Structures are given as C-alpha cells and as structure tokens.
Amino acid sequence: MRLSNEKLNDAYIVKDGTHDSPRYVDDREAYPLLTSKNIKDGQIDLTDANYISKEDYDKINRRSKVDKGDLLLPMIGTIGNPAIISDEPRFAIKNVALFKENKKKNSIKYLFYYLNSQRVKNQFLSDSQGGTQKFVSLGYLRNLEIPLPRPEDQKRITDILDKADSIHKKRRETIRLADEFLRSTFLEMFGDPQIVKDGIVGSDYFKFSSGKFNPSKNLNDKYPYPTFGGNGITGYSQDYLIDYDTIVIGRVGAYCGSVHRTTGKSWITDNAIYIKEFKSKINLNFATYLFEFMNLNRFADYSGQPKITQAPLENLIYPDIEIRHQNKFGDIVERTKKLKQKYQQSLQDSENLFNSLMQRAFRGEL
Secondary structure (H helix, E strand, C coil): CCCEEEEHHHHEEEEECECCCCCECCCCCCEEEECHHHEECCEECCCCCEEECHHHHHHHHHHCCCCCCCEEEECECCCCCCEECCCCCCCEEECEEEEEECCCCCCHHHHHHHHHCHHHHHHHHHHCECCCCCECCHHHHHHCEEEECCHHHHHHHHHHHHHHHHHHHHHHHHHHHHHHHHHHHHHHHHCCCCCCCCEEEHHHHEEEEECCCCCHHHECCCCCEEEEECCEEEEEECCCCECCCCEEEECEHHHCCCEEECCCCEEECCCEEEEEEECCCCCHHHHHHHHHHCCHHHHCECCCCCECCHHHHHHCEEECCCHHHHHHHHHHHHHHHHHHHHHHHHHHHHHHHHHHHHHHHCCCCC
16 A cells, blocks of 8 residues: 655644633633643543633634534643544634644544554654643644555545454443442442441551652562552562552552552552551452542641541541451452453453554555
C-alpha cells in the first residue's frame, strides 16, 4: 500500500479555539467552554467545564465553529489526546485545535488513530514548548506531516483498528465490572460499614504503625521486595520491613486514606500507615474492602499537606462480622481475582495487537 506524506494543513482544515479570556458566567443554561481538561481518554467530558455568555460563544464560533464529526486536540497541558465530536455540539473551544475534512475528504477517524499513535505522542512530548505548562502552536500542527493512503484504504484501515479497539475496550470493561461486582457483593453481604450500630473499636481490633524511611541507596527495580508508599508500590527494596501480609493506608499527600494490600516480605515507607498486628482473626480480603468502604480520607487534616494520623483509625468503630462470613466473601474475592488475571492477560494481548496494527497501518503495511 502506497503512502504519501502530507502536511496536516493540506490534508485537513486546521483551526484553533480562542486564546482570549471570555467572561465566565454562573449559569448552567449558558454555553460550556471546552479546554484540554475536558478531553479524557478520547472522550469529551464537560462535567467541570466553565460557562460563558452567548455573546462570547457566538464570537468564538465565528472563528472556529465546531460540528459533529470534527476532531479536537488539546494544544496545552495534555497534548496528544484527541477526541471526535460524536453529538451535535453546544460548546466553544479554548486552546484546542480543531480539525475538519477538506475537499480531499481524508478520514477524520484515520487522523484520530494517527494522533493517538505512540510515535506521534512521543513527537508531541519532544517538540512541545514551555516550562510547567507545555504547549504546541497552531503553526506547528499545521506543518506536522501525516502518512496518508488513498481514502478507500483509510476506510479499510480504520475499520480494522475499530474492531481491534472494540476488543480492547470490552476486555477493560470486563475487568471494571469484576471490580464493581466485588464492591456490590460486599455491600449486599455486610451493608455500609460506616453505619455501624454494634461493633469493635479499632484499637481492640488492630495495632497500627507508621512505615519507615527507606534511603534511595536501598532502592532499585532489580531488588526483590516491593516498597509501598501512600499509593501502593513505588519501587523495590533490597531490605524488607515486614514479612507477612497486611494492609497499607496512605498517610500523607493526595493519596492519604488510600488502601492497599501487601503480600509477603515488603517495605512500608513513612508515607503510609500499616496494620502491624491483627488482635482478632480477620480475613484479609474482607479487611481490604472494609477499609476501602470506611472512606478513611474523611479523617484527613487539610490544614497543611493532607495527612492522616493513627488516632482516628484506632478510635473508629468497625463492624463485628463473624469470621465464617468474612471467609465466604474472601473466597468470592479469590475466585474473582483468578478470573481477572485471565482477563488482564487477554487485555494485554488485545492491547499488544492494537498497538501492532497501529504501527503497521502508518508504515503502509496493512
């Protein structure tokens, strides 16, 4: 299959949204202003969008009117995260590039996949300008070259990639549903653990301890022992702090209150709290979900950097659930985890297939 390199500005109509600061209004009946934060994983999400007046909306759309089927690409921040407008739009855009078909009728969906390829993402990362807030200019995008086959081949390629992408998304959705199944099963079996009439005080149930600082000289990805911080595994250590399975709770920062389970020998950093001793028999699968549903982040002190101390965890009332019921839920977790492992391998396989097809497509090998 023959490919010809063309500049984006020759292959498509390329515009950008406003760079001005339109007046925001506190009116949900007004018009949303879409920026880079409103494009997530190839989807448009206006949940946290600012709203502008009809006057500003009309002014922006006179320059860069968005239509169903157009492609949007953030030019600031999360560059290289394109989305195709699937519904009739009722929003204006700011600092976002707009791509439309021109007389050549090149496929917008083909462009979507090309801009999503790892090669182009790396190129954006390398060529972006600015300090903390990275950006690319409209001129840069217009001069970016794209390998284009004939329109009929573009259609065939996008059909192949659509099918591969659909398989990948279904695998990911299956894993999400498995997680949702466990959460709903826990609530069905035990109810909301935050609503406890009779229970056990935390200090009678658990002995908590803060983790310990681990110097960087002890850390290397080649070492055997996982190191847990506030948001799970942060690296690997040549030493271990504990040699048993337990639960780790984020202590400071954005992830304070997050819950993770360790297995075997591991190190817990001083960014986390862990259960040093279980004073009553407890199923760890049950306990992991119990702590997640306790919403521990509500005990964080936000006077400075968010942080949680051991005191509220010790004073909290936990539901008193018979061990046989805990074990029943634990068995469900284990069976579901085995299924998830199969799904995750299938997800990885489908992702590898999709990425391979993307590479072949833009080399003219499909």
